[in-house]
Every structure is written in structure tokens, then in C-alpha cells.
Amino acid sequence: MQFDNSYARLPAHMFARQDPTPVAAPGLIGLNAGLAQDMGLDPDELSLPDWIAVFAGNRVPPGAEPLAQAYAGHQFGNWVPQLGDGRAVLLGEHVGPDGRRWDIQLKGAGRTPFSRMGDGRAWVGPVIREYIVSEAMHALGVPTTRALAAVSTGEPVYREGAMPGAVLTRVASSHLRVGTFQYFAARQDTDALRRLTDMALGRHYPGTTGALGLLEQVTTAQARLVAQWMALGFIHGVMNTDNAHVGGLTIDYGPCAFMDAYHPGRVFSSIDQMGRYAYGNQPQIAVWNVAQLASSLLPLIDPDEAAAVEAATPLVHGFADIYQAEWLTRFRAKLGLVRALDGDQALIESLLDRMARLGVDFTRAFRCLAEGTAAAEFPEPEAFTTWQADWHARLAAEGRSLTDAQATMRRVNPAIIPRNHQIEAAITAAVAGDLVPFHALNAALAAPFDAAPDDPLRAAPAPAEIIRRTFCGT
Structure with missing residues (x-):
């Protein structure tokens, strides 16, 4: 690894220097060979004991300068x-x-120093979940942090009982969050805000300058990211500002899920009792998070707070139009539509309303639409066939054949997603010492749009939801 640690060169109060804590008996759960190669690293070398020790925290590689980043945040609005x-x-x-x-x-x-009475550890369940889901998101084309390696520690972690410990090696273009800016804004540390702004622009938006430029870029990135989530039926689960990435990446896969039965009010997080982060609320929460970034950047925008607010407000308000345009583009593609025509939103929402009323599986509905078998997914077939007539008329309006449309649809509507019951099965097997389901699921998810009828992970109909809640790893 060739280290050049720009974050460690920031003023010392912006982080805490902290070596990882060694563990008893590191063992490799999984290594992401493709990602390693993208990073210019040798997967075979990374599989050797010396590097497994690095991934476990038992060895600090030459040139590394370990640290824990400081940030704040709104958690469930608090x-x-x-x-x-x-x-x-x-x-x-x-x-x-x-x-x-x-x-x-x-x-x-x-x-x-930021553990707040926690043990600082993870058990194998959340590590496997983040590895699987983050890599699935990458394969689906969604901006995301990624998983380079997962290792077991040979030590128990105590949650509701003793669980096997594990460590995830996560890689990203940065770990800068809205909450990072909030931390220093709350302390009126303008110098730190300026340094963070310069770093964020350099890492994610080269060619853009100034705090207003950063706000505009983050607003656009977040709007496009959440539109992608919505088009895949993905629910993040904890859209706190400390989980809002300024580079527009999906970060922190705790209580997350891809919906099975579609409903805009769907919630999977065990800690989201009021549904703040339900599927249908995600766009509103994203713009709320962007507004918190805008508030943090006001001192850099203009010394006159009123003038700064006046300059920032139109950018935040621009989120809605960017999001809506991206949402329409993505859902048009899911229906095989190329041109933008009046009435498209009504056609899309009509299908979603029927799916919500009948509890139709989100991913299967769109994939089966691409395969010509969607009617079987609807408990009331007439609810689909009446909509189908409008869809066929819409395709005819832009001169597209059903065959051409469905070929396009198969490139954007996945045949497989990481369903909760499949993730839980991989975790259960891994706890028992069997990593075959973990590797098989990762391999299938690496090609999410491929039709593979002989693959049982793709071919089986989605079961009734048996995993209704997911949990944070802490």
C-alpha cells in the first residue's frame, strides 16, 4: 500500500490518533479480489497472514497513520x-x-476516544451484512463505500449474547460526512470548516470552488443517490446526518434492506419506531440533511449570516427538481421508456399504487415486467392488465416495440438483490463455520442483471417477508 495521509496532516483537534486494538486469532472470511486489483494491490499477497493481521488490526502497515475521525450529527432528528x-x-x-x-x-x-461507553467491536453479522450489501450496491451501479476484506477475530463480542467478533476493511474515496462539518460549525471553528471544504472539493469535485460550490455539488449528488435508492427499492434505515456522505456515497449499512412487498411506508429498522426513515420519506430526509450542511457552511459563504442564508437557500431548494428529474429518468428506464412525455409520472405512480395495495414484490414486479411474466405477480391479475394496456399505449406513443423495451428493462431491473433472508442465512452459516453461502451470495450479486434460471438464488420466488426488522451492529 502506498500511503499519503492527507487527513492526518489536518490540525490535531480534528481527529484522535488511535491504533487498532489487536485481536486473539485473525482469520480470513472474505477478500474482495476485484477491488484489490482496482486499487493496484495483489489479492494473493493480501491473503497472506501478514495482511490478514493488518485487516484484523494486529499489524499497522508501513506508512499508515491510524486515526479516528471526529464528527457530530442529527440522529433521528436529535x-x-x-x-x-x-x-x-x-x-x-x-x-x-x-x-x-x-x-x-x-x-x-x-x-x-469517541466510543461513548461502547466496546468498539463488531460481530460477524453486521460485518457480513455490510460486505454483501455494499458490494451488491456497487454492482448495481450505486455510489457506495466498498468492502475490501472481512476477518474473524477469534474473540466474542457481547450483544444480546456472545457473538463471534469480526472486522470489516472498508474503503472509500473519503469518509467525510455532513456530520463532520456540523462538528466544527457547532464549535465555530471556521478554519476547520475551510480545510474540510477544500478537502471535500479536492476529493470529490475537482474544478469546483468555494462553500457554495460544495453545497451545490452535494445537493445534486444526494438527490441523484436517493433517486437510485428509490428505483431499487432500497431503504437505508439510518439517514442521520453522520451517515450523509458529502461525496454522494451510500455509507453505513446497519438497519438497511431492499424491500420485498412494496409499500412507501415500509420500515425495517428496529430503532425507527416512528418511521422517520421509511422508504417514501427518504427524499425529504435527504434534503433536510443537505440543509444541515448549508447551515454549517454559512460562515464560509458570507460573513453576513442573512446574506449567506439568501445565497444558500436556492441551492437547497433546488434539490426537489434535481431529484424529481432523476426519479423520472430512472423509473422511465425501468418501464423501457426513452422519451419524456406528459403523463409518465402518472403511469409510474399508477403501477406503484397497485403494487402497494396488493403487496407485490418490488424487484420481481419490474424484472418480470421485463420478462413478460408480470401478471403472475399480482394477486388480482386485472389490476395489472388494466395498467398494462396504458403501458403498451405509452410505448406505442414513442414508437417502441415491446421487445426493444424489454431488452432495455433487463439492463436496469435486477434479477437478484441481497434479500434479508438470504443475508441472514449467510450469517447463520458463517457463525457455524460455513462460509459457502456467503461466497455464493456474493458471486451471484456481482452480476445482478444477468438471467440465470439455474441459479436457485435468482430463480426462487420471493417468500413472504420473514425478516421484518434489521438491527444496528452496536
């Missing part, structure tokens, strides 16, 4: 002035042969 990396250590920033910069972070690496 302000928490200090959060920070409570169970993660940023080893450093690897620069690949192509010049790309990769943050390398160990998640579950032990206590830090």
Missing part, C-alpha cells in the same frame, strides 16, 4: 454534538497507480 468513529480506525489513504485515493478503514477495530 442533535448530538459529538459522535465520531467509535468503532472504526482510518488506517490511512492508499494512492493507487492511477492516482486514485482510497481511505482504508477498519470497522470494529476497538475502542477510540
